[in-house]
Amino acid sequence: PVDGVSGVYGLEITIASNDNQPTSYAELISFLQKLENNRRTAHVTKLNIKPKDDGSVSFTIILTAYVKP
Numbered sequence: 001p002v003d004g005v006s007g008v009y010g011l012e013i014t015i016a017s018n019d020n021q022p023t024s025y026a027e028l029i030s031f032l033q034k035l036e037n038n039r040r041t042a043h044v045t046k047l048n049i050k051p052k053d054d055g056s057v058s059f060t061i062i063l064t065a066y067v068k069p
Contacts, residue, residue: 008066009066011064011067012063013062014060024055024056028049042065042066044063046060046062047059
């Protein structure tokens with residue numbers, strides 16, 4: 001439950017890149033922009049990005065999605 005908001009729950013979600021499918025920085029930024037513009041409410045609580053030698057990035061995103069069942 002979310003303090004102060006009746007009937008709303010926070011769900012922590014971890015999203016991590018897959019080393020077998022490289023992700024470009026542009027793709028990561030595009031995903032984050034889509035997340036920001038999504039009508040559903042989510043809050044990124046941690047973002048870890050590491051550049052790789054091949055120009056791609058490795059990342060982990062931890063976010064809290066808010067739901068009202």
